[in-house]
Amino acid sequence: MTIKEAQEAIDQWIKEYGVRYFSELTNMACLTEEVGELARIIARKYGDQSFKEGEKADLGEEMADILWVLLCLANQTGVDLTEELRRSIEKKTKRDALRHIGNPKLKA
Numbered sequence: 579m580t581i582k583e584a585q586e587a588i589d590q591w592i593k594e595y596g597v598r599y600f601s602e603l604t605n606m607a608c609l610t611e612e613v614g615e616l617a618r619i620i621a622r623k624y625g626d627q628s629f630k631e632g633e634k635a636d637l638g639e640e641m642a643d644i645l646w647v648l649l650c651l652a653n654q655t656g657v658d659l660t661e662e663l664r665r666s667i668e669k670k671t672k673r674d675a676l677r678h679i680g681n682p683k684l685k686a
Contacts, residue, residue, distance in 0.1 A: 581660045588649040599654050609647040616640040 579587070592599055600608065619635050621627045629635060652659045678684055 581663065584645070585649050585653055585659060588646065589653050592650070599650055602651060602654055605647055605651050605654065609644065609651065612640060612643045612647055616644060
């Protein structure tokens with residue numbers, strides 16, 4: 579599935595099952611909540627915290643939840659994420675072409 583197809587699939591789902599998009603502000607709050615849920619799992623799996631009894635640890639599910647809300651926000655605000663990601667890669671390539679290669683902190 580391409581990013582464009584994902585944006586279209588989310589839009590179709592909202593129209594068919596979701597009644598309407600939540601407001602942009604509500605979706606921003608939802609996005610923040612989902613990022614927090616991912617952070618909690620990362621802190622427990624890769625950091626120093628331990629899982630609580632019965633706590634789920636599905637990184638993929640949390641990442642997908644973040645992507646879902648981000649796609650909703652893109653649709654609501656008229657952002658073509660395919661084009662924006664292409665432009666972001668281009669910008670970073672120009673800006674950082676030699677930056678990371680010359681960083682001694684990244685050498686093995």
